[in-house]
Structures are given as structure tokens and as C-alpha cells.
Amino acid sequence: MANLKDIQRQIKSVTNTQKTTRAMKLVSTAKLRRAEELAKRSRLYAEKMNQVIAEIAGRIKCNKVGGIDNRCFTKIENPKIIDIVFVTADKGLCAGFNIQTIKAVNKLIAGFKEKNVKVRLRGIGKKGIEYFKYNEVELFDEVSNLSSKPDKVRSDEFISSSIEDYKYGKIDGLYIVYNGYKSIIAQELHVNQVLPVATEQFECNEVQNSVIEIEAQDEEHMLDSLVTKYVEYNLYYSLIDSVAAEHSARMQAMDAATNNAKEMVKSLKVEFNKARQAAITTELIEIISGVESMK
Amino acid sequence: MDKLKLEILTPNGVIYNDYALSVTLPGEEGEFGVLANHAALSTLLEAGVIDIEKEDKSIESILINWGVVNVDEEKVIVLVEGAVAIRGESESAVAKALEDAKKLINSIADSGPAIAAVSAKIESAAKKLI
Numbered sequence: 001m002a003n004l005k006d007i008q009r010q011i012k013s014v015t016n017t018q019k020t021t022r023a024m025k026l027v028s029t030a031k032l033r034r035a036e037e038l039a040k041r042s043r044l045y046a047e048k049m050n051q052v053i054a055e056i057a058g059r060i061k062c063n064k065v066g067g068i069d070n071r072c073f074t075k076i077e078n079p080k081i082i083d084i085v086f087v088t089a090d091k092g093l094c095a096g097f098n099i100q101t102i103k104a105v106n107k108l109i110a111g112f113k114e115k116n117v118k119v120r121l122r123g124i125g126k127k128g129i130e131y132f133k134y135n136e137v138e139l140f141d142e143v144s145n146l147s148s149k150p151d152k153v154r155s156d157e158f159i160s161s162s163i164e165d166y167k168y169g170k171i172d173g174l175y176i177v178y179n180g181y182k183s184i185i186a187q188e189l190h191v192n193q194v195l196p197v198a199t200e201q202f203e204c205n206e207v208q209n210s211v212i213e214i215e216a217q218d219e220e221h222m223l224d225s226l227v228t229k230y231v232e233y234n235l236y237y238s239l240i241d242s243v244a245a246e247h248s249a250r251m252q253a254m255d256a257a258t259n260n261a262k263e264m265v266k267s268l269k270v271e272f273n274k275a276r277q278a279a280i281t282t283e284l285i286e287i288i289s290g291v292e293s294m295k
Numbered sequence: 296m297d298k299l300k301l302e303i304l305t306p307n308g309v310i311y312n313d314y315a316l317s318v319t320l321p322g323e324e325g326e327f328g329v330l331a332n333h334a335a336l337s338t339l340l341e342a343g344v345i346d347i348e349k350e351d352k353s354i355e356s357i358l359i360n361w362g363v364v365n366v367d368e369e370k371v372i373v374l375v376e377g378a379v380a381i382r383g384e385s386e387s388a389v390a391k392a393l394e395d396a397k398k399l400i401n402s403i404a405d406s407g408p409a410i411a412a413v414s415a416k417i418e419s420a421a422k423k424l425i
Contacts, residue, residue, distance in 0.1 A: 048302070051370060236306075
């Protein structure tokens with residue numbers, strides 16, 4: 001039978017853990033609400049941005065508007081080098097949130113390796129960076145403290161070199177991998193091909209066959225800056241979405257931990273009571289047998 | 296008169312989503328107006344003021360710092376980075392919007408001479424309201 005004191009100590013420690021996890025859950029809930037709000041407001045913009053880009057890309061594909069030959073809208077056969085940007089959290093304790101993203105990245109890398117495509121990995125978020133460093137996978141670029149506090153300026157800065165490299169032909173593709181917010185209890189993994197802008201899904205229908213007029217003077221410039229904004233915003237939105245997902249994942253994980261701790265305290269208490277009862281019984285027997293022997 | 300569907304969005308939310316009679320946009324190549332059934336067009340916008348002629352013929356001005364517009368036969372979608380709508384019920388509300396607008400203009404670092412012109416424009420737009 002376990003020592004009474006030991007059990008008591010254990011109960012105390014588990015209760016403390018429970019307090020911590022509950023507090024963390026509450027913090028995450030509060031943060032989630034804010035992050036969710038931000039994500040919701042940005043989602044509309046992101047969707048419209050994608051829609052506008054898609055429309056332009058579709059029209060370019062169907063009409064070859066003014067003979068535009070922008071690299072960002074052209075499907076590249078046999079890519080040689082591609083960039084993968086992944087977004088993970090800076091902190092742990094959020095169940096499978098980070099590992100899901102990492103697995104997806106690994107899968108993507110393996111897929112490209114088969115095709116002999118060189119991958120440049122660019123990491124955002126401590127957890128993912130740590131993982132790849134530990135596994136001795138080379139990171140081309142890394143930044144931490146960005147995924148927990150999405151900042152437009154810093155995220156623009158981070159992605160700008162990829163955009164440049166793409167435009168100058170140093171890389172042939174750009175992917176963003178992140179775990180996004182789906183609902184308060186679910187996350188959704190996104191693997192987005194950002195560059196080149198995917199045009200396969202567009203069928204040339206009648207609406208798109210109408211010729212699009214792009215302000216003539218400088219169409220290259222217009223498409224260039226539009227694509228830049230599009231990529232920048234895509235990354236920024238990934239960050240926002242990822243934060244919301246992170247908090248929802250952590251909230252869930254902490255909720256589960258709190259419940260587990262509760263269960264554990266319950267069973268420890270039963271054990272404690274048993275031990276206490278056993279101790280009392282032993283003492284009683286000792287006294288009774290003492291009295292008996294004195295008779 | 297035909298009307299067009301106009302949507303103006305910023306990363307922080309929708310600021311206009313309604314029908315309008317016409318809209319004037321500050322394109323990079325110069326200001327241009329769009330009426331209903333305009334031909335498809337995509338272009339960049341620079342810092343300036345978007346004037347929307349609403350269905351009741353009143354005019355609403357919205358200041359933007361950068362944007363892109365996509366016009367097609369059915370609708371006009373304007374995506375902007377930062378925007379302040381110059382509107383308000385009372386004089387003080389308009390004054391506040393005006394102040395926000397000025398802040399936004401000052402945050403645009405590199406458009407030099409354009410700033411003065413834009414400043415003047417929003418002032419006059421605000422005066423009309425008061």
C-alpha cells in the first residue's frame with residue numbers, strides 16, 4: 001500500500017497542474033476570440049484577392065492578353081528549385097498542431113525529391129525550425145516570433161526575397177504550408193501553391209473570353225505589383241489564420257489536459273482513502289491486540 | 296439609369312458593398328470613372344480619393360493609399376490596403392474622419408507631390424458634408 005504522504009503529494013501536484021492547464025485554456029480562449037475576429041475580417045479580403053487574381057489569370061490564359069508573358073502566370077514545366085514556406089507556432093502545448101504541418105512539409109519535400117526538384121525550406125515559427133534543425137534538414141531562411149504576432153511589415157519583408165527570386169527565375173515555385181482555422185474545435189491543413197498562380201482550373205468560358213483591358217502603359221508593372229501584393233497578403237493571411245488555429249488547438253489540448261488531471265485526482269483520492277482506511281484498521285488491530293494480550 | 300455593384304474591401308473588413316450609379320477611381324495613369332456595364336478592366340490605384348455616386352445621387356468619398364480594381368460587366372471590386380471613409384452624421388464625426396484620413400495620407404511616404412492634391416480633395420469633400 002502506498003504511503004499516505006506520497007499520495008497526498010501526488011494529489012497536490014496534479015491539482016497544481018490542473019490549475020495551470022485550466023489557466024492556459026482560459027488564456028487561449030480569450031486570445032482565440034481576438035484572433036478569430038481578425039481572421040474572419042481578413043478572410044473576405046483574401047478571398048476577393050484570390051478571386052481577382054484568378055480572374056485575371058484565367059483571362060490571361062484564355063486570351064493571352066496583349067501577349068503578356070508574365071512568369072508568375074505561366075505554368076513552369078520541370079521546375080528545378082522551389083521554395084516551401086511553412087508556418088508553425090512558436091510555442092508547444094497545442095497537441096498535433098505543429099506536427100501536422102511538419103508532416104505535410106516532409107511529404108511535400110519527399111514528393112519533390114522524387115522528381116529531382118531542389119527544395120529551399122523557409123521556416124516561420126520556432127517549433128518547426130527546431131524540428132528541422134534537430135533532424136538536420138537545412139533551412140534556407142528562418143524567422144521566429146512572427147507566427148505568434150503576425151505583422152504585415154515583417155511578413156512582407158520575409159517573403160519579398162522569394163518573390164524576387166521567382167521573378168528573376170532563381171526559383172520555379174512557391175508553396176505555403178500552414179495549419180489553418182476551420183472551427184473552434186477543428187484545424188485544417190493548407191498546402192497552397194502561391195506561385196506560379198495556378199491556372200489549370202479555369203475553363204475558358206464566355207465571360208472570360210471577353211477581352212480584358214489592362215491599363216495599357218505598363219501592364220507588366222501592374223501585374224508585377226499585383227502579384228507581389230497577392231503573395232504578401234497570402235502569407236500574412238496564412239499567419240493570421242495560423243494564429244487562430246493555434247489558439248483553438250491549444251484550447252482543446254488544455255481542456256483535455258484539465259479533464260485528465262481531474263480524472264487523475266479522482267482516482268488518486270480513492271487510493272488515498274483506501275490507504276487511510278487501511279492505516280486506521282492496522283492501528284485499531286494493534287490497539288485491540290495490545291489490550292487482548294494484557295488480559 | 297443602370298447601376299453597378301461596387302465592393303470596396305480592406306484587409307480589416309468591407310467598407311462599401313452596395314449598388315452605385317458611378318464611381319471615380321484614382322488610377323495610376325490618372326483618374327477615371329466607371330459606369331454600369333463598363334468593359335472589363337484591371338488596373339492599379341494610387342493614393343487618392345474614390346468618389347462614389349450613390350443611388351440617391353449623394354456622393355461619398357473614400358480615401359485610399361493603395362489599391363487594385365477589377366472591373367467587369369457586372370461588378371466593380373476594389374481591393375485597398377488602407378482606407379478611410381469620409382462620412383459622418385455630425386460635424387464632429389466628419390472632423391474625426393478627416394483627421395483619420397490625414398493620418399493615412401501622412402503614412403504614405405513616397406507619393407510626394409500627390410499628397411497635397413489629395414489633402415485638398417478630402418478637405419473639400421468634408422466641407423461639402425458639413
